Amino acid sequence: MNQKKVVLSLLVSNHFGVLTRVTNLFSSRGYNIISLSVGETENPKFSRITIVTSGDEAIINQIKLQCAKLEDVKAIQEVKDSELYMREVVLVKVKVSYMSEDEFMRFVEVNEANAYRIAQQLYMVEMCTGTQAIDAFIDKLEMFEIVEIARTGGCALAMSTATVYDKQ
Amino acid sequence: MMLNGSQILIQSLIDQGVDTIFGYPGGSVLNIYDALYDKKDEIKHVLTSHEQGAAHAADGYARSTGKTGVCLATSGPGATNLVTGIATAYMDSVPLVAITGNVASDLIGRDSFQEVDIAGITMPITKHNFIVHDVKELASTVQLAFEIANSNRPGPVLIDIPKDITAAVCEYEKMPRFEKRPVSAPSQEQLDQALAAIKRAKRPLIYAGGGVISANACEELLVYSKKTQTPICCSAMGLSSVPYDYELYLGMIGMHGTPVANYATLNADLVIAIGARFSDRVAGNRKKFAKDAQIIHIDIDASEISKNVSCDMALVGDAKQILDCFNKALDDQNHEEWCKTLIDFRTKIGLKKPSEGDKVDPRDFIYTLHKLLGDDAIIVTDVGQHQMITAQYYQYSKPRSFISSCGLGTMGYGMGAAIGVKTAHPDRPVVLITGDGSFHMNMNEMACAVSQNLPLVVLVFNNSVLGMVRQWQTLFYKKRYSETSINRQTDFVKLAEAFGAKGYRIVLRSEIEPVMKEALECGKPCIIDCIIDPDDSVYPIIPPGKGADDIIYGN
Known part of the structure; x- marks a missing residue:
């Protein structure tokens, strides 16, 4: 069966242990998590968990139905590919020895990222965009010395009238 | 009315329709047991030998009645001892509410004496679980636990209550009896x-x-x-x-x-x-x-x-x-x-006919058992060959008369479950059919059956081996009988007597009827040690991973 990558948006109760329940379900049933992010929503009672996962159609269907059974999961939305608006943030601490500060700052600007000088030849670079663009940008930064990277999972909404509150 | 958390818990259970619970006291549930002391007339507590027995008893109670089974255990080992019972109920969709005490809130997370994160441990084997952080939420949490356990597909729910919550006092407001959630319907x-x-x-x-x-x-x-x-x-x-x-x-x-x-x-x-x-x-x-x-x-x-x-x-x-x-x-x-x-x-092509001769064939025994018991009996099993032979040959007449751990396949389930079943149905015959392997796992619960004065009949099909595993070794492992010839020297008749129960032994087919009649009429818990052939196998079998056309009839 064809494997596909799917972005799921879960509206969950905003209290401790809920993330564990969701990730526990994925590990105990052998489902894949490509990335995950979680944060409060417009209603402080709820958090939104965005999970990027993969599997064939039957597995994806199982993932949605099994998640829906969790007491703390209030709603689930599969964000359609055509409507997907997803952003990730990456922070890269990078050592730049063979470019001047001006040159490096220009390089960063051309790539639509931001940078801050931490110390001599040491910069914090930040970028907020799609997964592939971040991957490509990290590849480019390889020409310098990457000291460390912190990267979030994707967070997503549908670029349409569809919301997580719609009856699925 | 101002009540403490323990009084609220017991009153909430009564409000939710509970009249029987299975449990075992301990340090973290002392307050709860103290509150129970005042409500002895309204809620019956069955003291098992081990918390696992309590969980299985609550499960057997629930399966045989359709009501919610309730078990209660202390923190730490008390709570972990429930785990197999909760998992058993989860796999077979049995409505169960398990209540555990925990150490006081200010001791949680400090590896305190008898502390364990039972909510974390039971997350994958419950429909949902709760840690009660505020005594004001206790009554509504109990109601919600019953609602979840019984709504849609039933299953177990655990409520973990830190000891300070069982002592804290607040105004008690009676919650109405839970209602099942509305069920979806096809278009x-x-x-x-x-x-x-x-x-x-x-x-x-x-x-x-x-x-x-x-x-x-x-x-x-x-x-x-x-x-x-x-x-x-x-x-x-x-x-x-x-x-x-x-x-x-x-x-x-x-x-x-x-x-x-x-x-x-x-x-x-x-x-x-x-x-x-x-x-x-x-x-x-x-x-x-x-x-x-x-x-x-x-x-x-x-x-x-x-x-x-x-x-x-x-x-x-x-x-x-x-x-x-x-x-x-x-x-x-x-x-x-x-x-x-x-x-x-x-x-x-039917099921294998019972073999002829003087020796006992469990198939024949099971036919006879139905003849003696009639249609009203409830049959409980453990797990293994005896379970499958009982599943195949017993003649069930009424729903909820076959009580068995089918999904998890929990050896040792039967003794606790039978106690729960007999507690719920004192007037119906209850027979536990078990094997010498399974019975050895939780036979400690005979002590409970005796002290509770529960006249259940424990029929041990004794072949001195772990029959089902051995059968697979015969079929799929070239008869390399690794650790399945258990060869215990337990004398089940003396064991029964030591527990204060009655013991019988059956070696010959001709003994089945007279011994069973006596056992069923003796009015006491009893163990029947029935010697059977270690090489008897359960047939037919479809080998694991195979389809119905790969069936091996074996006769």
Whole structure:
């Protein structure tokens, strides 16, 4: 069966242990998590968990139905590919020895990222965009010395009238 | 009214309709037991020998009554001892509320004495669990736990209560009795589609699971089967949903199912699965299972649809309502030829006949048992060969009369479960059929049966080996009997006497009736040590991963 990558948006109760329940379900049933992010929503009672996962159609269907059974999961939305608006943030601490500060700052600007000088030849670079663009940008930064990277999972909404509150 | 957390807990249980709980005291639940002391007349507490026994007893109580089973244990080891029992209930969708004490809030997270994160441990084996942080939330949490345990597909819920919460005082407000959540129903279009498939079918077959029993849909199932002339086979969990003497009842399906039930899956053109989940013990080969048939799957749990075997039509909802709707919508149907084919097959290739001779064949014993007990008895089993032989040969007449750990396959389940069943049904005969392997696991609960004065009959099929594992070693491991010849030297008759119970031994077939009669009439818990052949095997068998056409009859 064809494997596909799917972005799921879960509206969950905003209290401790809920993330564990969701990730526990994925590990105990052998489902894949490509990335995950979680944060409060417009209603402080709820958090939104965005999970990027993969599997064939039957597995994806199982993932949605099994998640829906969790007491703390209030709603689930599969964000359609055509409507997907997803952003990730990456922070890269990078050592730049063979470019001047001006040159490096220009390089960063051309790539639509931001940078801050931490110390001599040491910069914090930040970028907020799609997964592939971040991957490509990290590849480019390889020409310098990457000291460390912190990267979030994707967070997503549908670029349409569809919301997580719609009856699925 | 101002009450402390312990009083609120006990009162909330009473408010939710609980009259019996199974448990074991300890440091973190001292306050709860103190509150229980005042309510002894309203709520019966059964003190087991071990918390595992309490969990299984609550499970047996729930399975045999349809009510919620409740067990209570202290923190740490008390709580972890419940785990196997909770997992057993989870796998078989049994409504259970497990209550554990925990160390006081200010000691949590400090590796305190008898502290364990039981909510974390039981997360994958409960429908939901709670840690109560505020005594004001206790009564509503208890109500919600009962609601969750009983709504939609039933299952276990755990409530963990730190000790300080059991002492904290607040104004008690009585919560109403829980109500089950509304159940989804299939659309008219889906029903029409299923009805059309049913009308088209020439060779229909019903595969009934435990969901038929928990939905109280056994009557509707029988009406449907008669009206549409559709034969029924059951998963192990579905056993006792159909009376044994119903003409179109084909028996158990799957690995150790009857030849005719498995034959029917190969030849049916429509399989209607009701409250069943196509487990690997039913559909060993998921791709091959009933591959020439259309499958209609009726289940209350949407996530069961196409989880293991993909179906052609899904009806998510209550089995009783859906069957009732079928029964109203359908005219009588005629599948005489198909039924005749199956009945002829059954006459030609049935289950193995009991062997002749002086020695005891458990199959023969089980027939005799039904003759002696009548239709009112409840049969509990442990796990292994004795379980499958009981599943195959006992003649069940009433729903909820076969109590067995079918999903998790918990050896040691039976003793606790039988205590729960007998507590719920003091006037019905309760027989635990077990093996010497399983019985050794939790025979400590005989002490509970004696002190509770529960006259249950424990029938130990004693072959001195772990029969089912040994059978697999015979079939699939070149008879390399690694650690299955347990050869315990336990004298079960003396053991019974040591517990304060009665002990009997049966070696010859001729002893079955007189000994059983005496045991059933003695009015005390008793153990019957019944010696059987270690090389007796359970047949037929569909080897693991295989399909119904790979069945080995073995006779």
